[in-house]
Amino acid sequence: MALRPPQSHEILRPARPGFIALTLAAALFANLLPWTGAALLIKPDFLAVILLYWCVREPRKIGFAVAWLLGLTMDIGNATLFGQHALAYTLLAYAGVTLHRRVERFTIAQQTLQVVPMLLLVQVATLLVRMAAGADFPGLLYFSGSLTGAALWPLLSTLLPLPQRPKASPDQPAI
Amino acid sequence: MEHSPPPFFKTGPTPLARLLIFSALSFMLLAADARFGYLAPLRQFVSIVVYPFQRIAAAPADILRRIGEFFVTHSSLREENARLLQEMLANSASLLQLKALQAENRHLRELLAARSRITPEARPAEVLYAARDPFSRKVIIDQGARNEVKAGQAVADARGVVGQVTRVYPWLAEVTLLTDKGHAVPVQNLRSGLRGVLFGVGHDGTLELRFMPLSADVQPGDQLVTSGIDGTYPPGLPVAEVTTVERDAALMFARIHARPLSGVASHTHVLVLSWQRDVPELPAEPAPQPKRRKGKKG
Numbered sequence: 001m002a003l004r005p006p007q008s009h010e011i012l013r014p015a016r017p018g019f020i021a022l023t024l025a026a027a028l029f030a031n032l033l034p035w036t037g038a039a040l041l042i043k044p045d046f047l048a049v050i051l052l053y054w055c056v057r058e059p060r061k062i063g064f065a066v067a068w069l070l071g072l073t074m075d076i077g078n079a080t081l082f083g084q085h086a087l088a089y090t091l092l093a094y095a096g097v098t099l100h101r102r103v104e105r106f107t108i109a110q111q112t113l114q115v116v117p118m119l120l121l122v123q124v125a126t127l128l129v130r131m132a133a134g135a136d137f138p139g140l141l142y143f144s145g146s147l148t149g150a151a152l153w154p155l156l157s158t159l160l161p162l163p164q165r166p167k168a169s170p171d172q173p174a175i
Numbered sequence: 176m177e178h179s180p181p182p183f184f185k186t187g188p189t190p191l192a193r194l195l196i197f198s199a200l201s202f203m204l205l206a207a208d209a210r211f212g213y214l215a216p217l218r219q220f221v222s223i224v225v226y227p228f229q230r231i232a233a234a235p236a237d238i239l240r241r242i243g244e245f246f247v248t249h250s251s252l253r254e255e256n257a258r259l260l261q262e263m264l265a266n267s268a269s270l271l272q273l274k275a276l277q278a279e280n281r282h283l284r285e286l287l288a289a290r291s292r293i294t295p296e297a298r299p300a301e302v303l304y305a306a307r308d309p310f311s312r313k314v315i316i317d318q319g320a321r322n323e324v325k326a327g328q329a330v331a332d333a334r335g336v337v338g339q340v341t342r343v344y345p346w347l348a349e350v351t352l353l354t355d356k357g358h359a360v361p362v363q364n365l366r367s368g369l370r371g372v373l374f375g376v377g378h379d380g381t382l383e384l385r386f387m388p389l390s391a392d393v394q395p396g397d398q399l400v401t402s403g404i405d406g407t408y409p410p411g412l413p414v415a416e417v418t419t420v421e422r423d424a425a426l427m428f429a430r431i432h433a434r435p436l437s438g439v440a441s442h443t444h445v446l447v448l449s450w451q452r453d454v455p456e457l458p459a460e461p462a463p464q465p466k467r468r469k470g471k472k473g
Contacts, residue, residue: 032225032232034304041309064193068200076221077229080308082214083204090197097190133209135310136356136377142309 012164015058019163023050024070032077041141044149047074048092048122052115053156055096056103067093081133088125095121112153119146222344229315229347233303240443295329295409295450298322302443303347312355312375312439314338318447319346327407329448335413335436336360336401337445350445353414353435354379362414363402367392370402373415373433380439382415384431389422393431409450413437 027050035043054062071086095118103114123146207213306313318324320343328340330350342349351358356377363370369392374383397417403410415433422429
């Protein structure tokens with residue numbers, strides 16, 4: 001199996017719900033790793049990136065309810081204000097679900113550029129909620145998380161569709 | 176039923192409607208949590224669901240640390256052992272004195288009929304991880320409601336105060352550190368006895384002693400200890416050391432910065448102190464004036 005992003009003409013099988021759940025759980029796990037200091041500021045929000053990926057690829061399966069519930073789990077795990085991540089992920093799901101047709105038409109590099117503002121939306125929503133609750137502005141480095149998150153997009157677009165590739169039929173030469 | 180569209184076209188509410196529904200739900204949660212604090216039971220329930228994730232996620236760092244501990248060299252262990260022995264010898268002399276002084280103090284307090292000082296009970300806990308929230312300074316420790324940890328208990332390490340338990344889950348507890356922006360400790364200057372309140376400013380290594388008049392007797396190098404007047408922190412625990420004092424006549428208050436003494440950002444083991452402040456009994460209700468009673472009854 002060639003390790004390359006799927007071409008636009010390639011028809012993928014629908015993703016299995018179990019696989020989607022597995023990737024989301026892995027992303028939640030990555031977010032719950034004990035990050036501290038500068039790594040905490042720079043690290044991408046893995047869950048937001050994976051969630052956005054599935055909102056774009058499978059908007060009929062992953063949408064608002066899943067995003068909201070995952071946001072709540074993040075709020076508990078991070079000991080933050082209840083509803084902060086839930087609100088941010090809801091906005092992300094909205095952006096992903098409404099724009100999924102547009103995003104899918106672009107090449108991977110162009111998609112990455114489309115992803116940056118969506119991830120920034122998550123961070124700005126979180127920032128506004130926290131500043132309304134009385135927190136300080138944590139510095140411009142805070143926004144670097146969206147850029148590193150978007151940098152993950154090409155990798156995800158290559159790896160995550162692999163299980164959905166149709167099996168090569170025996171009477172057709174492999175591409 | 177015949178007039179409803181076939182299930183192929185059923186997509187439920189539009190994305191905008193869903194966005195509004197879920198945003199409204201989030202805002203309700205935010206308001207309920209931030210303003211009214213209604214959501215403690217829900218937090219407890221979801222925390223049980225997330226707990227295994229948290230434990231597993233904290234494991235790799237833990238394992239790495241343990242591997243690092245295993246490969247300590249012989250010489251460094253010997254060095255540490257020698258250093259500890261020396262420290263112990265140095266401390267034991269003052270410890271002996273302390274025992275005598277404590278006894279003397281108790282005796283004197285008895286003579287004065289003053290309330291005796293209570294030594295807080297300490298429960299060791301391990302820091303699992305720092306909360307991954309760039310806006311606040313919090314850590315999660317591995318002791319929770321199951322271990323009788325309560326919100327409001329003080330947390331200290333070997334060198335001084337670390338923070339305060341602010342939220343308790345069944346197996347975990349959340350400790351707000353001294354350096355958190357919303358955290359304040361009532362302190363006392365060990366040299367001059369001056370009381371004040373020490374605030375966190377939101378980044379590591381700095382605390383601010385606010386609302387001290389320009390003429391306040393505070394100097395760089397002063398030790399600040401908890402004063403105990405809040406009923407949360409036991410009195411006499413070291414908190415911070417004053418680093419800079421700026422007295423600008425244009426301002427109302429002196430600008431005083433301090434450095435926390437405990438390893439606020441680095442500790443892995445802490446002590447949760449349970450301390451019951453023995454508030455004096457409320458004075459008995461003043462006896463009603465008998466004359467009036469009599470007058471009313473009669």
